[in-house]
Amino acid sequence: MLSQETIDKWSWFYRFLQVFVVRPIHSFYYRKIKIVNADVIPRNKPVILAPNHQNALMDAMALVAGIDFQTIFLTRADIFKGNFLIKVLTFFKMLPVYRIRDGYSSLQNNDRIFGITVNILHRGSSPLLLFPEGNHGDKRRLRPLVKGIFRIAFQAQEKYKSAPGVKIIPVGLDYSHYWKFRNTQLIIFGEPIEVSDFWKLYTENETTAVNALKEKLAGEMKKYMIHVEPEDYYELYMGLKSLYRKKMCSREGLHFGDLYDNFIADKKLIAILDTCNEKEPETLKELNELYMSYSNLRTSLNLRDWVAEKKSYPVIPNIIVLLLSVVMWPLVLLGLFNNWPHFFIPVRFTRNVKDKQFWSTAKWGSGLGIMIIYYPIIAILALIFLPLWWIKLLYLITMYHSGIFAYNYRNFLVKTWARIRYSVRTYRKDPKTMEFKALYDRIISLTDKIIENNLPTSDNN
Numbered sequence: 001m002l003s004q005e006t007i008d009k010w011s012w013f014y015r016f017l018q019v020f021v022v023r024p025i026h027s028f029y030y031r032k033i034k035i036v037n038a039d040v041i042p043r044n045k046p047v048i049l050a051p052n053h054q055n056a057l058m059d060a061m062a063l064v065a066g067i068d069f070q071t072i073f074l075t076r077a078d079i080f081k082g083n084f085l086i087k088v089l090t091f092f093k094m095l096p097v098y099r100i101r102d103g104y105s106s107l108q109n110n111d112r113i114f115g116i117t118v119n120i121l122h123r124g125s126s127p128l129l130l131f132p133e134g135n136h137g138d139k140r141r142l143r144p145l146v147k148g149i150f151r152i153a154f155q156a157q158e159k160y161k162s163a164p165g166v167k168i169i170p171v172g173l174d175y176s177h178y179w180k181f182r183n184t185q186l187i188i189f190g191e192p193i194e195v196s197d198f199w200k201l202y203t204e205n206e207t208t209a210v211n212a213l214k215e216k217l218a219g220e221m222k223k224y225m226i227h228v229e230p231e232d233y234y235e236l237y238m239g240l241k242s243l244y245r246k247k248m249c250s251r252e253g254l255h256f257g258d259l260y261d262n263f264i265a266d267k268k269l270i271a272i273l274d275t276c277n278e279k280e281p282e283t284l285k286e287l288n289e290l291y292m293s294y295s296n297l298r299t300s301l302n303l304r305d306w307v308a309e310k311k312s313y314p315v316i317p318n319i320i321v322l323l324l325s326v327v328m329w330p331l332v333l334l335g336l337f338n339n340w341p342h343f344f345i346p347v348r349f350t351r352n353v354k355d356k357q358f359w360s361t362a363k364w365g366s367g368l369g370i371m372i373i374y375y376p377i378i379a380i381l382a383l384i385f386l387p388l389w390w391i392k393l394l395y396l397i398t399m400y401h402s403g404i405f406a407y408n409y410r411n412f413l414v415k416t417w418a419r420i421r422y423s424v425r426t427y428r429k430d431p432k433t434m435e436f437k438a439l440y441d442r443i444i445s446l447t448d449k450i451i452e453n454n455l456p457t458s459d460n461n
Contacts, residue, residue: 004116007093008072008126014091018064025368026065028342028400029360031182034259035066037189041169046121046156047192050149050217051171052142052225053131055178057361058185062173063129066187072120073129074113074148093126097148099134114152121156121166128152132217136357139234140174140226145218150210154202157195167192168217172224174263179359181346182407186259188224193217226266230277236288237273239295241266242305243440244447251451275454287446294439301436303422308440312426313419322416328409335406338378338399341370343407375399 027033041047049071053059060073070093077096080086089096095116098109117128134146149168157166170190176183193216202209228237246256248269254261277284298305307313336343346363353362379396386392425433 004090004095004113005119007090007095007116008070008120008123010070010125011091014070014093018070021368021372022061023065025364025371026061028371028404029181029364029367030185032184032259033066033187034185035187035189036260038067038187040189040192041067041069041127042167042192044124046124046166047127048121048149048153048166048168049127049129049171050132050168050221051129051173052221053133053136054138054140054173054357055175055360056136056355056358058175058364059131059136059173060129061364062185062187063171069127071127071129072117074117074131076135077109110148114148114155117152118156121152122159127169132221138178138357139228140238141228141234142218142222142225145214147210147214149217150213153195153213154198154206154209157199157202160196162196162199164194164196166195168195168213169193170217170220170224172221174226174259179350179356179363181363182404184259186263188260188263190220190224193220226263226270228270229274233273233277233284233288235295236284236291237270239291239305240269240273240443240447243443244269246309247444247448248451269451272451272454276450280450280453283446283450287443287450290439290443290446294436294443297432297436297439301425301432303433303436304418305440307418307422308437311437312423315420315423315427318416318420318423322413322420325409325412331402332406332409334398335402335404335409339403339406341374342367342403345370 041049049063051059051063060075063071073094074097075089075094077098080089080096095113096109097113098107120126120128130149130152132145132149133143134148137143153166153168159165169192172186172188172190174186174188176185193213195213198209198213198216201212226241228234230237245262245265248254248265249256249261252265252268254265256262256265273284346366349366350359350362353359378399382395382399383392386395422433426437
């Protein structure tokens, strides 16, 4: 059994769970995952991973599932209760970090934990993951960084002095939606920051060195994450990401649908909006007012942004598609039968979770429990009762994928029905629907104008 002092020792059982349990459920939860620049993480070197923190435990799971390291995590101390739970959390390579809310006297326990982390860094066998913001937020922006990560970094750098040693790697995490099932996850690893570059300053003035390294890390983290500064326009920025992303990708020669290209387009759009806010604040204010009206109308009509891309959709072909899709119902019913706990239990499980940022964690965790308990039972029953070996094998192979098919079919029905509703309303010239479309067009047109006015000439297409 691992102790906290030897927590970075390689574990074959941990590796088994990482590859055959965590990664499959992670791939089941997210329909698309992209990892960028992971090869910047050196092996057998003192490395601190520093991600932004917006989605509770899913931020940590992103790195457990995404990279081939047995990463050590520092996490809130209040969950380390009882010897059994401490052993379990230690096995999963988690160390407690104490905060003032845990009691002022408990802060002295951090001295021991920080000592352990310094030894881990010196051995270099596992990266150390610390969330520099200290806790998770609910908005796509970098919050003020706490000092713990810098204290550990400089303590570990003592061994190397001014020679290259400890590296801090900024990590950007982005989600298409924080808590919805089958959305997307993007992980971007930035260029390593050498703590040795700040060592001379540290020997002269520790506070100045910590602040300098903090400023450097904050600046680098913002490069690899979505960072929206203006509080008053937060909803506008988030809304335009969705409304204008396809067009922004086209303007920049990027592939719409690729998670990293989408990210680059979003960053470009946000930078232009920031420039507009400085140079033409009245224009951005006008755009915000248009978007707020549009957003309220969209909610009242129960429509989605993508339907307004066109004036209408052909109704008859969409109805025919719905009717023809009835032949798929046997496969849908099979998928629902095979995976019904995944469709119902996680949703109910989140109802008592007040912090929405933990909803994805609750769904992911309950999904993991379902996969471990329910799938083996269904597999055993199939092996016992189904005839012929090839039918048994086919059933086992399709058990998981049939659930994905059923979920995608449900989304197909929702989108097809949305096209029909929208088209019927526009055909009838429903005033609210016509206003919804008009606002959409005005927003796109004004955004076009803002981009043309704020893009450098060489960047214009």
